[in-house]
Amino acid sequence: MVRFRWINGARHGDGIGTTPHGRRHLIRMGVAPAVLLALVACGSDSGSVTDPANGGGGGDPPPTPAIALTVSPSSASVEAGGDASLTATVSRSGGFTGSVSVEVQGLPTGVTAAVGNPSTSGTTSTFSVGLETASTAAAGSVELTIRASASGVTAVTRPFALTVTAPPPDGNGNGGGGTGSTVTIDFRGCLAQDLPLWVGFQDGNSAWQQAEGGGDLFTFTLTADVGAYAWVSGPQDSPLTQVVYLTRSEFLAAQPILACMPPRGNASMTGTVAGLNDTQFAGFSLGLGFGFASGAAPQLAVTGMPEGTFDLIGVRSSAADPRPDRFLLRRDVAVTDGGSLGTLDFGGSDAFAPATAQLTVSGAGSAVTNGVMGYLTGERCLGNNASLGLLPGVGGGPTPIFGIPGDRQRDGDFHQLTVSSVSDSGELLDTRFFRTLIDVSVTLPPPVEPITTLVEGPYLRARTTFPIPQVYQGGEMGLAFFSLNQTGAGGSMDRTFSAAVSRARLASSGTAEVTIPDLSQAPGWQEVWAIPLGTPVQWFAGVSATSAPGGEPGNLCVEGAWVRQASRQGRL
Numbered sequence: 001m002v003r004f005r006w007i008n009g010a011r012h013g014d015g016i017g018t019t020p021h022g023r024r025h026l027i028r029m030g031v032a033p034a035v036l037l038a039l040v041a042c043g044s045d046s047g048s049v050t051d052p053a054n055g056g057g058g059g060d061p062p063p064t065p066a067i068a069l070t071v072s073p074s075s076a077s078v079e080a081g082g083d084a085s086l087t088a089t090v091s092r093s094g095g096f097t098g099s100v101s102v103e104v105q106g107l108p109t110g111v112t113a114a115v116g117n118p119s120t121s122g123t124t125s126t127f128s129v130g131l132e133t134a135s136t137a138a139a140g141s142v143e144l145t146i147r148a149s150a151s152g153v154t155a156v157t158r159p160f161a162l163t164v165t166a167p168p169p170d171g172n173g174n175g176g177g178g179t180g181s182t183v184t185i186d187f188r189g190c191l192a193q194d195l196p197l198w199v200g201f202q203d204g205n206s207a208w209q210q211a212e213g214g215g216d217l218f219t220f221t222l223t224a225d226v227g228a229y230a231w232v233s234g235p236q237d238s239p240l241t242q243v244v245y246l247t248r249s250e251f252l253a254a255q256p257i258l259a260c261m262p263p264r265g266n267a268s269m270t271g272t273v274a275g276l277n278d279t280q281f282a283g284f285s286l287g288l289g290f291g292f293a294s295g296a297a298p299q300l301a302v303t304g305m306p307e308g309t310f311d312l313i314g315v316r317s318s319a320a321d322p323r324p325d326r327f328l329l330r331r332d333v334a335v336t337d338g339g340s341l342g343t344l345d346f347g348g349s350d351a352f353a354p355a356t357a358q359l360t361v362s363g364a365g366s367a368v369t370n371g372v373m374g375y376l377t378g379e380r381c382l383g384n385n386a387s388l389g390l391l392p393g394v395g396g397g398p399t400p401i402f403g404i405p406g407d408r409q410r411d412g413d414f415h416q417l418t419v420s421s422v423s424d425s426g427e428l429l430d431t432r433f434f435r436t437l438i439d440v441s442v443t444l445p446p447p448v449e450p451i452t453t454l455v456e457g458p459y460l461r462a463r464t465t466f467p468i469p470q471v472y473q474g475g476e477m478g479l480a481f482f483s484l485n486q487t488g489a490g491g492s493m494d495r496t497f498s499a500a501v502s503r504a505r506l507a508s509s510g511t512a513e514v515t516i517p518d519l520s521q522a523p524g525w526q527e528v529w530a531i532p533l534g535t536p537v538q539w540f541a542g543v544s545a546t547s548a549p550g551g552e553p554g555n556l557c558v559e560g561a562w563v564r565q566a567s568r569q570g571r572l
């Protein structure tokens with residue numbers, strides 16, 4: 001399984017949906033969203049804090065007994081005859097203390113499940129779930145349902161994507177029920193506007209075909225050493241087409257490919273913020289949800305969360321000084337749609353002063369250089385991905401940075417620092433991950449110099465080529481990327497067409513070449529998604545490299561992990 005983490009955006013950890021162009025922001029900045037990190041190994045004292053589990057601060061309604069369920073991982077790929085496992089964690093809230101049970105629903109023929117006895121600590125119970133596949137199990141993907149239930153509370157469920165692949169061919173070239181490997185593209189973590197209108201694939205260099213499936217799970221069979229997949233999302237009048245070229249080994253290591261990760265949700269919770277004066281405001285992150293409050297408007301609504309158990313992080317600052325002066329960290333909050341967070345008090349026991357260190361940046365030249373400090377929590381850093389503050393103008397000398405003190409950290413917590421240097425022609429970006437806040441020196445990576453030319457075809461196509469600087473040839477994963485953006489009236493992007501090629505698929509000469517493909521003959525493809533010939537477009541081209549030494553695939557919460565990126569832009 002592979003997960004993708006956004007590293008660029010107005011709000012750290014929310015690379016889509018936080019800019020005027022929402023989901024297109026990463027492409028505009030030259031990032032290929034689906035594979036960027038795909039295969040690597042995001043005042044006044046009002047008294048004490050009020051515990052929402054005890055009814056809030058006097059005016060809060062009594063809490064409702066409830067349970068919340070998280071499943072990790074959310075998917076697995078296994079060869080027929082093999083085993084897979086997952087962990088189901090059930091959190092109790094609202095005064096509920098009863099026993100809970102977990103079951104697996106929707107098992108196909110040839111797949112069985114075994115749920116172990118829970119390990120309980122406080123209000124949390126953890127279940128180990130084993131999945132066993134028979135050698136005769138059919139290859140393909142299925143969505144299982146993990147269900148947690150208890151007497152007196154509403155049962156909760158979570159999806160789990162299981163992909164069963166056929167055994168590799170034997171010495172006579174015969175496969176165990178198939179001649180290739182099943183590749184699954186999983187869109188279940190995406191918001192509605194990002195679900196695909198069409199999904200296609202290319203086996204080797206053969207003709208493009210339409211993938212099987214529908215809704216949020218699509219599959220195809222790969223027999224060649226290389227392949228590609230493509231999908232179109234968004235409304236018909238503003239489509240986004242994305243194409244990714246990988247090697248066979250990269251496809252199989254990434255199974256299933258999670259197009260949107262971490263998953264999004266629509267749950268919301270409300271609360272009241274204390275400890276803000278008239279000039280102060282606070283932002284809160286919970287899971288991938290976000291909310292905002294001020295001294296003048298202390299009522300808080302955190303929205304856009306998947307249900308489950310996550311850490312809540314609040315950051316207080318003021319209009320006069322955007323630097324944070326107070327953090328609030330509440331662990332293991334059970335997210336339930338419509339639930340209450342009670343009172344969140346920056347003068348209470350959950351709140352504390354930031355730790356500080358110094359950032360020094362070189363290599364920015366005359367470009368505008370800014371930074372953002374983020375904080376990641378939870379298993380594989382999926383418990384929260386919060387911004388701890390923007391760092392404007394960091395290229396002019398040592399700059400203070402703010403983080404979480406060591407005595408407030410848990411095992412698995414990581415700081416994430418991103419520095420970007422932006423000019424009219426492009427951007428340089430350096431992101432690094434570290435547990436303990438320390439002084440950091442960043443030398444921005446070198447730029448790239450793409451040559452972009454038009455390519456013949458039934459719609460507007462182009463190609464970019466450029467030498468890949470040595471600094472981008474390190475790390476476990478690298479990408480060259482290229483996108484064309486048609487800009488309509490009022491600056492809206494009518495159509496975007498992007499392509500990314502993994503470094504493993506590029507020639508060993510150290511040169512990147514990325515071409516917008518011709519999908520016009522692919523079954524199901526619609527001409528309206530293409531950029532018409534003769535249309536003025538803005539192009540973005542660049543390269544990225546990612547390293548997480550010793551880490552699991554898709555997990556950047558590793559000491560010393562980094563991402564480097566350079567992009568350029570122009571017009572055709």
